[in-house]
Amino acid sequence: MVAKLLKGCHILIVEDDFYQAQDIRDTLQQAGVEIVGCRATVPDLDEILERSKIDIALLDINLGDTQSFDFARALDAKGIPCVFLTGYDVTVVPNDLNYAKFISKPAEASAVITALHQVHSEAPKASGGGGQQVKS
């Protein structure tokens, strides 16, 4: 079992494939993650933030007929870090988003958790909610 490294961490999953989404969700929940949402398409960010804060967004790049880059930018505007989990090569990530962590599919659960943990511990706690409007 993976240690609950990500206990209490609020994570949003955007992955268009149901089975992969289920797989990741199960994996993260086992690591103690609070799943804020698990969506096949780009969700309404404000709607989610009304319910919960988001520590990290785990994004598939290809969402059927759209990509998640614009959503990543919107997240960045709110100060929310994102991690890409995708079958594409890292070169497809636009330059303005290359600060984001990148995980190649198919990924080991441990690789995903490690990456998310890294991002989570790097994120400055003070400003962690700076751009987020968390409503209780």
Next chain:
Amino acid sequence: MLTLANLRCCFTQQRGPGDCNDQISRMKDIHPHNAIVAALPQAACLLERVSAEGEGAKDWRYRANNTAMQEMLGVGDLTGQLLRDRFPDRADEWHDNLLRAAQAQRPVLLRPYTDQNGNVYEMTLSPVGGGDTQLVLALIHDVTEAERKRKERAQAEARFKTLFDAIDEGLCVVEIRFDEAGEAADYKFVDCNRAFEAQSGLADAKGRWMREFEPDLEPEWFAIYGEVAATGKPIRFELESQAMGRWFDVYAFSAGPVGSNLVAILFEDTSERKATENALRESESRLTSLINVSSDVVYQMSADWTELRELYGKGLLLPGADPTNWIDDHVPADDRPALEAAVAECLANNTPFDEEIRVNRADGTVGWLRSRAVPVLDDAGKVREWFGMATDITESKATEAELASGAEMLRVATEIGGVGVWDWDVVTEQIRWSDAHFELLGYEVNEIAASLSAFRDRVHKDDFEAVESALEHARETRQEYVCDFRVVHPGGEVHWISARGQYLYNADGKPVRMLGAMIDTTERRRQEEWQKLLVEELQHRVRNLISMIRGMARQSASTHRTLESYVDHLIGRLQAMGRTQAMLTRSPGANVDLSSIMREELLACAAPEKAYRIEGPPVQLSPQLAEVLTLAIHELATNSVKYGALGDKGYIKISWTIIAKESTNHLALRWQETGVSAVTKPSRVGFGRQLIEERIPYELQGTGSLTIHDTGVLAEMSFPLVDGSSVLETGIEGIERQRGNASLGASEEVR
């Protein structure tokens, strides 16, 4: 007074002293006067005045005359006759002279007298005796011949003088001075004609010595004239005197007997002619050299071109057999008519002949000559002959043909290859473009004049700097110019151009010209980009598929009690996915027919046809819908075989309808089993239920439910019929659809 001594003198002029003494001794015997007259060898007579007064005062009588006189005048003895009787016309004139002579007591010489026959006489009248005797001796000389000679001589001399001065050549008579050693040392100008000064440049030379004028005159001049004086042999020569700065054409001849040292020199200053001659000779020599080096054949044609008079072929052409049939000897048969026509035209207009003709060469091959000929005119302006020169251009002709062929090949190659070629004169800024070059820049061919600015106008503004610096770099480093840049066509269409070029430099190292070529690489770049994209996409799909199967395998795990069951089901699901893939591949880019999916899945689990019924309008499913639905039907059918209608004597009714909701069509599908005897209720949430109740809402934004009734399973699904792609698609079209409008990352812009 005539004395014996005087007479003696007269005699001595004609005869020797012995004869004179003899005559005188004979005169003593007869009347002295008559005897003297008779003795005189020349014509003589003695006249005595008739009377000092009265009628005969102006008349004279012949006292004596000699036979010489009678013979001279053709008369008999005149003794005793009167002068006036004899010569009535001249009596008065002679009387005056006789009287003057008698009174003067000294001889009087009369002017020559010409008689009616043209004979000329000269008379000397001498008084004879003394006192008042008026006796005169007349000595008569027939000087007719002498006078004629004198006149002739005078005339000749006058003519000579006129001639002397009239001739244009310089003419002088010089007297040579020889030194003690017998060498001619100098000469003095005795006489010079009028032209002398102009021809010699020596003024007032008469009476002066040559060395006074030219102390440094070359010794050979003296030697030559000395030789003429010494031998009397004339000489003609042309010689330059550097001291005098002139060339002379000289004819020198003796002007007197040998020993007189007189030499006449007839000469002409030929400096100018000599200079002209030299110039002409040089010019001719140059012309000859030029003709020799510049032409391989030199020829002369008769005025009408019927005869080849001379032919210097330098071994290139063989001398022909028949000069009047030169055309057959030298020109291949096929070319003769054209050549004859060209010749005829030149003859008609007297214009120079200038043709490229084929000729039979000495080595047996046929070569090419560039032949030019001009008419040579005689003094009357008529064509005397034609002079021609020809150059062997066989090689250049061959090169020309090769070049033309090469140029044509290049043109064809560049046109077919769409290669734009430019030739830029860096100095004059003149530039030439091939047709393709215009087109590559989005111009119509020759729509505008090719120019550097016309090129710059079309270069994409973002690439302008790169192009300029690449040009500069190539120019400075002498390396090849290589540049890839975009051009914008008038419609805004962007094309990628790949250009390569090379500067050419003059001897001073200055760039004078630049040649280059360019091609449109837009399509190639698009293909490369597309290929890159395909690889990316393939990689993505493989990874995604593995990831998806892994997820599916994990989700399946919890629903099976035994490993065998798990493996069977997992393989069944993978096979269903395989069928979806096959179906999507069969009609790539197109949607999939719903009833086909149904039948195929039922067939896959060996469901008998009578055990089910399918009802519904034709519906086309997008790949994504097909993927999900195929797996859903697979689960339902598999479960039915295992637990339900297909495993029993039950019946399945599959039906669907289209429902319009909020401008989107929704598919409502229903799977209903009936007549199942014993329904086994699965205790846990199975894979199929999860698929229908969770996956459909998650992925397709639809609804799904699976319920187990007493009669069998009822599954209901509803979802919007929207476009969507599947990870199982392998056709290009799916990728295009998915990636076409919103391409990824680096492929946002072609670079």
